[in-house]
Amino acid sequence: MYRYFKTIRLFWSTAFASQLEYQLNFLIELLAMLGTLLGSVFILSLFFTGGRQLGDWTWESALVIQGVYTFLDGLTNALLRPNLTEIVNYVREGTLDYVLLKPIDSQFWLSVKKFSFAGLPEIILGLSIVFWASIQTGSSFSIYSLSVFIISLFIGFIILYSVWFLIAASSIWFVKTWNATEVLRALLAAGRYPISAYPIILRFIFTLVLPVAFLTTFPAEAILGDLKLHILFFGLMLSSVFFVLSRLFWKFALRHYTSASS
Template sequence: MSRYLRIGARFARNGLVRELSFRTNFVVTVLSEVMWLGMMLIFVEIIFANTKNVRGWDNHQYLFLLGTHFVISSIFETFFFGNLQRLSELIRTGGLDFVLLKPASPQFLLSFERVDYSSCANALLGVSLCVYAAQKLGVHIGALNVALFVLLVLSGVATLYALMFIFSTSSVWFIRQTSAAHFWFYLTSCAKYPAEIYQPLARGVLWFALTFVIPVLIVANLPANAMVRQGQFHPWLVGYALFAAAVLVILSSVIFRWALRWYRSASS
């Protein structure tokens, strides 16, 4: 265990060195995220200029959801996005050999090697949006509900991590895959909206599938509900979120080890 902590610390340090050697990149990345958030806020403004609530979410609750989504995706992008994007590429080019030869868990090495600090700053944007929305809603911010929020956010990150890891691993079967970046875009474009909007579609089948089979809808919705829509939140959902995250992470590891049997180490 302590060995993995040491490796993790080394990865974190390497990331910092890389970040400090491209300082303008840091500024531009933050700037681009501010822009993305700005555009999303305009979109939310346009929606709520035309309606008072979206399936039970009012303007500020929706903003809180958006902030939560921003926090979760920033944490994910800081630690995992670059790594998982690289995984498909390593499988395709045969570069995975070098990881498999190392005396440590390949899934650990593949998942944590690169830390992208510039995405980390965006989590602050998300937190600011959440605090702003919570204050507008008059929600009391205390130790207990913040702890619950953090727990659900982390389990959301773990859920997304496992889904993306499984997707990237499947490159073993579908060579030269649609990039992980696209899959990430589709996942988040689904997850950042209120779960309730999916309920009327296809008699709720879609909502069911996105909540219980590929549970992207619980990722940002649950922490937001726990904080600003307590009427819609039940304590057993915490259990479900943790259970789903744990099952998916274990599944990702099982699938990865199984997929390695098909890995052909193709390279030129």
């Protein structure tokens, strides 16, 4: 276990060192992030013109969802995107061979090798919005609501990671999975809005098939103190299922890779 921690530390400190070479990138990411947030809040505000509500969400509580989305987007930019989009290159260039010959879990290696520090401001800003907006709704935090919030964020992240990893792992067969990832990202954008604002069919899909609801709506409900415990429980099970699925699929993909690659 200690070996894994030490490895992560070295992975990320080397990642930091190599990103220092591209400081302009950091600035661009920051600008793009602020622009995206501004634009999203603006579009969201259009739904509330004339004093209406979105689903049964008020303006402030819908902002909490934007905050959670921003937070997860930051994590995506920091951790998921740099690592999981790289898997394709490992396969194409054949350097996956080196990873497989390391005495360390290959899924672990591929998932945490990089860390993009340009994602950090977005993570921090996302959390700030969550707390600021939920104070605006008048809700007060308790140890309980905070811990449910953290657990539900964790659930959301694990689901997001697992789905993304499943797609990335298929690059063992299809070298260009970049576009499949784009489909996922497009669908995830639905998470900017509360799940109850969607038509019933989409609500179903976004809860059970591609569980967007677990990524943003439920964590937002958690911090607002509205999340029902059975949903949290269900989320724990669902995220475990997704995670186990991602590991099994990776094992399966590797079996294919090692039996057919040249």
